[in-house]
Amino acid sequence: MNTSDYFPEIIQGGMGAGVSNWKLAKSVACHGQLGVVSGTALDSILARRLQLGDLDGSMRRAMSQFPWQDIVQKILDDYFIEGGKEPHMPFKNIPWHELELSAANVGLLLVSNFVEIFLAKEGHDGPVGINYLEKIQLPTLPSLLGAMLAGVTYVLMGGGIPLAIPGTLDSLAKWEPVQLSLHVDNPTDESSYTMHFDPKQWCPGPLPELTRPKFLAVISSDIVAKTMVRKASGYVDGFVVEDHTAGGHNAPPRRSDVQPAPGACPYGAKDVPDIAKIKNLGRPFWLAGSCASPERLKDALAQGAAGIQVGTIFAFCEESGITPELKQQALRKCLEGTPDVCTNMNASPTGYPFKILQLEGTLGDPAVVAARKRVCDLGFLRQFYITDEGKLGYRCTAEPEALFVKKGGKIEKTEGALCLCNGLLGTIGLGQTRKDYVEPAVVTTGEDFAFVEKLVKSDTLTYTAKDAIDYLKS
Ligand SMILES: Cc1cc2nc3c(=O)[nH]c(=O)nc-3n(C[C@H](O)[C@H](O)[C@H](O)COP(=O)(O)O)c2cc1C
Numbered sequence: 001m002n003t004s005d006y007f008p009e010i011i012q013g014g015m016g017a018g019v020s021n022w023k024l025a026k027s028v029a030c031h032g033q034l035g036v037v038s039g040t041a042l043d044s045i046l047a048r049r050l051q052l053g054d055l056d057g058s059m060r061r062a063m064s065q066f067p068w069q070d071i072v073q074k075i076l077d078d079y080f081i082e083g084g085k086e087p088h089m090p091f092k093n094i095p096w097h098e099l100e101l102s103a104a105n106v107g108l109l110l111v112s113n114f115v116e117i118f119l120a121k122e123g124h125d126g127p128v129g130i131n132y133l134e135k136i137q138l139p140t141l142p143s144l145l146g147a148m149l150a151g152v153t154y155v156l157m158g159g160g161i162p163l164a165i166p167g168t169l170d171s172l173a174k175w176e177p178v179q180l181s182l183h184v185d186n187p188t189d190e191s192s193y194t195m196h197f198d199p200k201q202w203c204p205g206p207l208p209e210l211t212r213p214k215f216l217a218v219i220s221s222d223i224v225a226k227t228m229v230r231k232a233s234g235y236v237d238g239f240v241v242e243d244h245t246a247g248g249h250n251a252p253p254r255r256s257d258v259q260p261a262p263g264a265c266p267y268g269a270k271d272v273p274d275i276a277k278i279k280n281l282g283r284p285f286w287l288a289g290s291c292a293s294p295e296r297l298k299d300a301l302a303q304g305a306a307g308i309q310v311g312t313i314f315a316f317c318e319e320s321g322i323t324p325e326l327k328q329q330a331l332r333k334c335l336e337g338t339p340d341v342c343t344n345m346n347a348s349p350t351g352y353p354f355k356i357l358q359l360e361g362t363l364g365d366p367a368v369v370a371a372r373k374r375v376c377d378l379g380f381l382r383q384f385y386i387t388d389e390g391k392l393g394y395r396c397t398a399e400p401e402a403l404f405v406k407k408g409g410k411i412e413k414t415e416g417a418l419c420l421c422n423g424l425l426g427t428i429g430l431g432q433t434r435k436d437y438v439e440p441a442v443v444t445t446g447e448d449f450a451f452v453e454k455l456v457k458s459d460t461l462t463y464t465a466k467d468a469i470d471y472l473k474s
Helices: 021-028 043-053 058-063 069-079 103-121 142-150 165-171 222-231 275-280 296-302 323-334 366-371 399-407 420-427 451-457 466-474
Strands: 009-011 034-036 130-132 155-158 178-181 194-197 214-219 236-242 286-287 307-310 341-344 354-357 383-386 392-395
Touching: 009 021, 009 466, 021 034, 021 103, 021 130, 034 103, 034 155, 043 069, 043 103, 043 420, 058 069, 058 103, 069 103, 103 130, 103 142, 103 178, 130 142, 142 165, 142 178, 142 341, 155 165, 155 236, 165 178, 178 323, 194 420, 214 222, 222 236, 222 451, 236 275, 275 286, 286 296, 307 466, 323 451, 341 366, 392 420, 451 466
Parallel strands: 009 034, 009 307, 034 130, 130 155, 155 214, 214 236, 236 286, 286 307
Antiparallel strands: 178 194, 341 354, 383 392
């Protein structure tokens, strides 16, 4: 298939961390639609899969195809455990990301992003994409290169306004140095911080040819779409227009004239994107958020969209990274009635609203939250701030409260904050073990579960990505 001018009708949305893994994206791509892997925390995910022994050998098979084998060897030496670690032993964490990324970090980012795309593309010629979040900045530049080295077809980015990324893709495709300005919580006139990344510094010798992937911005308003077209550093190939019912992080509500009642939906008419205005920008677009039905697909096409992006319907299928136990618990709840999903305004350290499914034994259960001792040892969602000494600091609203306050953070911001880094790794069976405690999962979904009764039988509680695609195209 010539993937350069291909626009799929269905995009399987990127779902972090590790929910849309290479198995899911490959399965979707094999059935003629766009499979998207999540690019979030792939370095930690690779390190943990290796510590579980990489029992089917897929990680090492993909790693053996990475062009710089000295980097691969170092990762294997650091993390691979033949046969897997003892269950009670904790995972060894990767080093923290900082403004000046260490060689170990860059190596892990290049290789882990390469591996996920390599495996998602293996054995077919359909298109595969990768999804990143604008709010997670430190790993972005090496991650993009790693995915491009494996021939990623699409890069999708949400969770902010990714103005710098289209131009970055242009430069990386030519092996040119790139940079990224950090979004600082308390910016001052004197200090601005920029990450620099020279691909040739890390990848010496004969350089493989790279293709610039298409770039799709995940946006929630026509204003942001227009800003991207006018001000982005390079060409924006299209948009995913996601409404506030979608899973994962949502755009914050725009200020409404009427204050919502406590507990009521904070979104109003102003949050509905103007599709006609987006269409007028002349780029392909896909509608997302409660679009998982054949009717919604037809409706999207009738509005001039290229198709739909869907998440939740794929999050619960066989191939996704969520553990089978959590999938079954969620699907059973759906068959028994409407599951409880809340848009939590305080949980995510990014400051963005985050949808949480209320499942027993997870961070959707207040008792589980109350029992968890705060630990911040992954740090993907830390925000940047300028310290009293004028240096760059890192803090997270979900770290121990005293630590956050010591770093100048306001105590109110810690209220209700949840450690999504540890929680999301728990959701895919890679939760940290701490003595007799295993980090609980957190499950995010969208608000629409109407697909469940069409796809799922109560005796088996399972379906495949192909079943989901066949249903959407029916
Ligand atoms: C488990 C889960 C994780 C998600 N993670 C991300 C993410 O990391 N980045 C992103 O841009 N969107 C993320 N999303 C949003 C999806 O890509 C998709 O746009 C959304 O789920 C569409 O709405 P739907 O769930 O009603 O189909 C996530 C959604 C789910 C269900």
